[in-house]
Amino acid sequence: MDFVDYYKILGIEKSASPKDVKNAYRKLARKYHPDLNPNNQDAKANFQRINEANEVLSDPEKRKKYDQYGKDWQHAEEFEKQKQQQSQSQSYGSQAGGGFSGGQSAGDFSDFFESMFGGGGRAGRSGRQPKYRGEDYTTEIHLELIDAYKTHKQTLNVNGNNIRITIPAGVENGQIIKISGHGGAGTNGGPNGDLYITFSVANHSSIKRLGNNLFETVDLDIYTAVLGGEITIDTLDGKVKLKVKPETQNGTKVNLKGKGFPVYKNDGQFGDLQVTYSIKIPTNLTDKQKALFEELRNSK
Amino acid sequence: MQTSNLIAIDEFCAKHDVELSFITSLQQTGLIEITTIEKAWFIHIEQLKELEKFIRLYYELDINLEGIETINHLLDRINIMQNELIMLRNKLGIYE
Numbered sequence: 001m002d003f004v005d006y007y008k009i010l011g012i013e014k015s016a017s018p019k020d021v022k023n024a025y026r027k028l029a030r031k032y033h034p035d036l037n038p039n040n041q042d043a044k045a046n047f048q049r050i051n052e053a054n055e056v057l058s059d060p061e062k063r064k065k066y067d068q069y070g071k072d073w074q075h076a077e078e079f080e081k082q083k084q085q086q087s088q089s090q091s092y093g094s095q096a097g098g099g100f101s102g103g104q105s106a107g108d109f110s111d112f113f114e115s116m117f118g119g120g121g122r123a124g125r126s127g128r129q130p131k132y133r134g135e136d137y138t139t140e141i142h143l144e145l146i147d148a149y150k151t152h153k154q155t156l157n158v159n160g161n162n163i164r165i166t167i168p169a170g171v172e173n174g175q176i177i178k179i180s181g182h183g184g185a186g187t188n189g190g191p192n193g194d195l196y197i198t199f200s201v202a203n204h205s206s207i208k209r210l211g212n213n214l215f216e217t218v219d220l221d222i223y224t225a226v227l228g229g230e231i232t233i234d235t236l237d238g239k240v241k242l243k244v245k246p247e248t249q250n251g252t253k254v255n256l257k258g259k260g261f262p263v264y265k266n267d268g269q270f271g272d273l274q275v276t277y278s279i280k281i282p283t284n285l286t287d288k289q290k291a292l293f294e295e296l297r298n299s300k
Numbered sequence: 301m302q303t304s305n306l307i308a309i310d311e312f313c314a315k316h317d318v319e320l321s322f323i324t325s326l327q328q329t330g331l332i333e334i335t336t337i338e339k340a341w342f343i344h345i346e347q348l349k350e351l352e353k354f355i356r357l358y359y360e361l362d363i364n365l366e367g368i369e370t371i372n373h374l375l376d377r378i379n380i381m382q383n384e385l386i387m388l389r390n391k392l393g394i395y396e
Contacts, residue, residue: 030361035353036371038379133352174386191348208394215394
């Protein structure tokens with residue numbers, strides 16, 4: 001566990017007055033507050049750091065302990081004993097520094113803080129006890145394209161709780177869904193926060209997706225392209241037979257209606273699959289084959 | 301009228317130690333909507349998250365109403381642009 005330099009985090013000198021602490025904190029809080037930086041994990045981490053620094057430096061008791069034992073936090077217990085002896089008849093009534101909630105839980109403190117001060121004790125603004133919604137949790141689910149093709153269930157572990165969710169077919173890369181009430185517990189009887197799940201859908205297949213439509217490039221031999229015929233292609237739903245018209249040109253596109261991706265939360269509805277033919281010119285021809293092509297050329 | 305999804309504003313203000321005038325100012329600027337039922341004011345539970353955000357910005361970060369309005373507008377724009385970015389990235393995936 002590393003020492004955390006709270007003065008450095010707030011960008012102030014060790015001699016800073018309570019007003020300096022407040023000003024430095026307020027300035028940084030405006031920069032990193034989660035309400036002003038939605039979905040920004042770096043800002044959230046920074047906000048937690050400055051909140052923790054403020055929690056300590058704005059509280060005279062905590063600041064005193066930190067200044068005395070900060071770097072030697074392992075010896076902080078001695079401070080506690082000393083303090084208990086001194087304050088047998090005193091009531092400190094110390095007030096927490098009015099850290100900002102930022103819609104976050106108060107429990108996000110570093111190991112260093114937990115070790116020195118035994119957990120967070122932020123009182124919220126002005127030490128009031130309002131009812132607040134719990135913290136919103138965010139998480140990511142990584143899927144392959146084929147996983148997103150079918151509705152399936154997954155179990156998520158969110159802050160130690162297992163949540164079984166149904167992932168409807170057709171979820172998009174980057175799509176966010178809300179699971180109401182599965183965020184952090186509300187404070188003082190307030191409602192629970194929500195859980196926001198961002199889907200990251202990777203595609204390692206040759207089939208490309210745009211919305212509900214799929215795009216696939218299929219190799220076509222020159223003989224089938226010229227004379228027509230039947231080919232079998234792979235789709236996300238299995239193999240599909242396709243009739244190829246005679247004299248099909250390179251780059252010809254064929255639209256297969258309803259063979260695309262499922263439409264999110266619309267059972268039985270699918271987008272289209274667009275197949276593009278890529279005609280392959282034969283290589284390593286035998287003398288006989290070359291002669292036949294020659295004959296074709298001369299027959300023009 | 302069903303009121304199960306509505307929160308009484310006077311009760312909300314008392315519990316959150318928020319001035320009623322702040323809530324009405326938010327309504328006047330169009331940041332929240334207030335429902336009136338038999339002369340009592342309510343907000344819909346769906347707006348609670350936003351309302352709490354405005355309260356934090358105002359009381360904790362000392363941002364005035366004009367600032368909140370501006371921030372809200374910019375956050376909406378960021379949200380639209382982020383969605384657009386995701387859409388364009390997905391579109392780009394076809395050509396990769």
